[in-house]
Amino acid sequence: MTVRVRFAPSPTGMFHVGGARSALQNWIYAKQQGGVFVLRIEDTDAARNKPEWTEGILSALDWIGISRGSYEGPYFQSANAGEHRAAAARLYESGRAYYCDCTREDVQARTGSQYQGYDGYHRDRGLGPGPGHALRFRTPDEGATVVIDLIRGEPTFENKLIEDFVIARGDGSPVFLLANVVDDMTMGITHVIRAEEHLPNTPKQQLLWEALGVKPPIWAHVPVVVNEKRQKLSKRRDKVALEAYRDEGYLASAMRNYLMLLGWAPSGDREIVPWSVIEDEFRLDEVNLSSAFFDEKKLRAFNGEYIRALPVAEFVDACQPWLTGTDTIAPPPWQPEEFDADAFAAVAPLAQTRIAVLSEIVPNVDFLFLASPLIDEAAWTKTMKDGSAELLDDAVAAFEALESWDAESLKSTLEAVGAERGLKLGKTQAPVRVAVTGRTVGLPLFESLEVLGRERTLTRIRAARLRLV
Structure with missing residues (x-):
């Protein structure tokens, strides 16, 4: 039997990180089993679907490594509407x-039966199809539905506690x-590998599989992803x-790497591991049952480690969207012609050790490409105290006299200026x-001054001095 898994998102909004985790888990399991990953777009909610959300799903999957052409699909649920109606018939x-x-009011008015919710009132009344007539599944009165779950064992649901649920609306x-x-x-x-929030529906789905004469799939319900308050991640409340995150x-x-750690861990006392290790070691039956905490601070720390591990040339390339304002990234505060690739290459190794996300590169290097720096007024007020004007005068004089404009000379010179003032x-x-x-705060000062150059450095110090008059 060829293993076939599916990832079935709805194109009704941005791509949820929990969905990304499910996609990766399905992707890895299919690869491990020599199987097939199927992408299905569940687009039957016409009022909320948008073509750009579908494209967003595809591009997000591309970004995390599930590239177009490497999976089967995408299929669209709406294209299968005829089969849905035929199955109901x-x-x-x-x-x-x-x-x-x-009606809903009718159901709520009748209480006290053995059923949860709807009590089976029309089970044997022989009502036929017609406007406003919903089709309900006849749930068995006896026995239990056992779900074979690779993570949760064999959850068992008593059939008598499952209501006769609707499978087709009054309009068919x-x-x-x-x-x-x-x-x-x-x-x-x-x-079917998906989040545990779908587990309550699983016995109903399994009953439908069996009623349609097809063997149910093997299920695997992974823990739900929660925030720091242990609440399920919400689009309205959480990031x-x-x-x-990509932008x-x-x-x-x-x-x-981080998403795969939500509910699972590789062997040994380690978390940051090569993707090949995750692909080799991930096991569904090792996934934890408890909710998985999405810790943005931890993800940020992860990202910083990955940034620092990049070869400098790759780091320079990775920063380009933020430096040039391409794609959907917000434009930098400088004009394209002001950007100096050589200057950035010179400070890139310094910046690489100081940022946790690539967008932070802009405030770290903007002083190199702007005609004048963007002054943080709070920083100015905190720093420019009594004596600062004279200190800047002395710094200008000392820097003007330098024969060699390099970081070491700049440092020793300014150190001497300060020593004279105690x-x-x-x-x-x-x-x-x-x-x-x-x-x-920012990049190391003296290396920055070396790259900025003598003329621009002195011009800025003089301008600051005039502001202190």
């Missing part, structure tokens, strides 16, 4: 489903529960869009840093 004709015209359109089952059957899906400058390699280097260089870069 077969279930009715075989007696496994019946029509019901009860099948509900998602039935459509999902029919699509999986049509596509020959053998394993969950994979695209947002902020998270590396795909860091993101997919100041340590940290106190001495703070006003100079703000004057030249506009900030109190």
Whole structure:
């Protein structure tokens, strides 16, 4: 038997990080088993679907390494509408489903039966199809439905506690529960790997598989992803869009490594490992049952480690969207002609050790490419105290006299300027840093001044001095 797994997102919004984790888990399992990964776009919610959301799904999968052409699909659920209706008809004709015209108020008015929710009122009343007549599945009264789950063992559900659930609406359109089952059957899906939030629907889906005469798939329900308050990640409350992390400058390699750690861990006391190790070691039956905490701070730390591990040339290339403002990235504060690739290459090794996401490269290097620095007024107020004007005068004079404009000479010169005033280097260089870069923190000062050059450095210090008059 060829293993066939599917990832079936809906094109109704940005790509959820929890969905990205499910996609990766399905992808790896298929590769391990020599199977097939199927992408199905569940697009039957016409009111909320947008073509750009479908493209967003495809591009997000590309980004995390599930590239177009390497999987089967994408298929679209809407294209299978005829099969959905045919399956509903077969279930009715075989007696496994019946029509019901009860309203929600009718169902709520009747209580005290053995059923949860709907009490089977129309089971044997012989109501036929018609406007407003929903089709309900006839759940067995006795026995239990056992779900074979690679993570959770064999969850068992008493059939008498499962209501006769709707499989087609009053207008004849099948509900998602039935459509999902029919699509999986049509596509020959053998394993369904998804979040545990879908587990309550699984016995209903399994009953549908069996009623339609097809062996159910093997299930695997992975733990739900939660925030720091142990609440399920929500689009309305939490930062969950994979695209947002991509556009902020998270590396795909860091993101997919971190996502795979949500509920699972590689062997040994390690978390940052090559992707090939994850592909080799991941096992569904080793996934934890407890909820998986999506820790953005930890992801950020992960990303910083991945950035620092890049060869410098790759780091320079990775920063280009933020430096040039290409694609959907916000444009930098300088004009394209002001950007100096050689200057950036000179400071890139320094910047690489100081940023956690690629978008942080802009405030670290903007002073190199702007005619004048962007002054942080809070930093200016904090730094430019009594005596700063005189200190800047002395720095200008000392720097003007330098024969060699290099980091070591600049450092020793400014150190001497501070010593004459009884100041340590940290106190001495703070006003100079703000004057030249506009900030109190950033790249190493003297290496930055070396790249900026004598003329631009002196011009900025003089301008700061005039502001202190």
